Amino acid sequence: MLITVDPASPVPPYEQVRGGLAERIGDGRLPVGTRLPTVRQFAAELGLAVNTVARAYRELESAGLLETRGRHGTFVAPGRDDAVDRLQRAAAGYAAEALRLGVAPDAALDLVRAALDAAHPAIFGANTATA
Template identity: 50%
Template sequence: MNSPSLEVDLRSPVPPFEQIRAQVAAHVGAGTLAPGSALPSVRTLAADLGIAPGTVARAYRELEAAGVVQTLRGRGTRVADTPPGPDEAAVERTLREAVQAARAAGWDADRVRRTVAQALDAAAR
């Protein structure tokens, strides 16, 4: 996958596999990853992000279970031909979990709001 790039913030309370899953799903939903687009191999993406291959594999498994990608022997992992539309309940659940994780890590409401605002700004670019 040449573009868009994926990033993992190891300081984030959101687990790295979830960051990858959410970013790929967002790119698919926005159309920046078209149906049939190849994702990097598990090992390649893990090496690029400096994380364990199992972390990437888990993100890919969750994306496959949601119908966002499909993995075919010899073809790798690709965006599904007909990826599902946005799952609003899943997005809301993920945001709630991220807020709970941030609060558990001692973040105050202002820091959570700033971080969400920064993420929104970055996503708009």
């Protein structure tokens, strides 16, 4: 099994699946080209609804971490540039720590936005003030 899902966690199951896979992709435990189980197979392994796993796969595909090749399956997508890869690993580590600490996804994102605003107020401050 690639990951485990904690049914008692306040983090929704799809987010646990998404975060677990993103972390493993980011740190290289799931290298580029690795074929993932089908949505149905993975859902059965995890004891989740098919739609839960499908949502996690869709979000990872939207983020560029996975690619679906029709009937051939879903694979870890080819690497991006090195800066994006390093940032992905850092984000995966941050997400794992937020999950471990029980911080809600929205609160974790707010902390990142605040850190970006503090690091680059002239660039990010104007954007987040209107959002």
